[in-house]
Amino acid sequence: MAFLRVHEVEKGRRRVEDAVMAVMNRQREKIGEYFIGRAVLGDLGVGEPGGNILRVAFRFFGNRCEYPEAERIWPRWASGVALEKGEWVRWPANYQGAWLHVVQNSWFASNRRAARYGVEDVVHLDGGQISTKPGFYCALGEAVNGPGGYFGSxxxxxxxxxxSSFGEGPPARIIWRNFQTSQESLDHAFLESIVGLMREFRVDLATC
Structure with a gap:
């Protein structure tokens, strides 16, 4: 996997034991990060006339991302174009775990907390879009905190x-439309756990 223009390379430092790779957007703002661990700088690529290095090679000896599909999703987040509602649904279902991973990574890398930032006390879920467990959390995060929003994984x-005591507190009510469609895709134990959790924290969950 090649990450271009996301490193600040220091030529005099060729090895580090606790490397963290920052994912940057086009405005050079950090939108994500990965703890790499040990990294060794390899050969430098051809440079530009101004001295900027176009490509560098690293050898990594630490952690690897368990969501290889995230490689295709990060450029969308880095584009600087606002995410659209329901955009996660347009990706193949097997990409939803990676989309949720990018959501969570970016959320916390941007110094936001695990809390509700949206002001709507009643949120709506469309069961017609929820066919996987990651898809449920993608839909809920978007419903609570807007496109690209996180509200649990x-x-x-x-x-x-x-x-969380931070932010706006839990939503007062969640309306889950087309719930039967979700029932056909998600296992009974998972749905029972969601219903039980909402009941425990006194969030009114209405299904229709």
Whole structure:
């Protein structure tokens, strides 16, 4: 995987044990990050007349991203063009885990918390769009915090978001339309866990 124009390379420092790779947008703002661990700088590529290096080679010995599809999603986030509602649905279903990964990574790399920032007390989910567990969290994050929004990536993370004392607090009500369609795609135990969690934190969940 090649990450172009996302490194600040220091020629005098060819090895580091705790490297962190920052993902930057076109405005050179950090929108994501990955802890790499040990990294060794290899050969430098051909430079531009002004001295900028076009390409560098690194050898990584630490962590790897478990979502290879994220390589295709990050450029969309880095484009600087605002995300659209429902954009995650346009990707293949097997990309939804990677989309959720990018959502979560970018959310926290941008110094936001696991909380509700949106002001709508009633949020709407469309079960017709929810066919996977990652898709549920993509839909919920968008419904609560807008396109690209995060509101949990698993049951524990969802509980953290709902119970957070930061932000606007939990939504008062969630209306899950086309719930039967979701039932046909998601396993019963997962849906029961979601319903139970909402009940525990006194969030009114209406299905229709």
């Amino acid at each position: 698993n049951l524990d993370a969802l509980a953290d978001c709902i119970s």
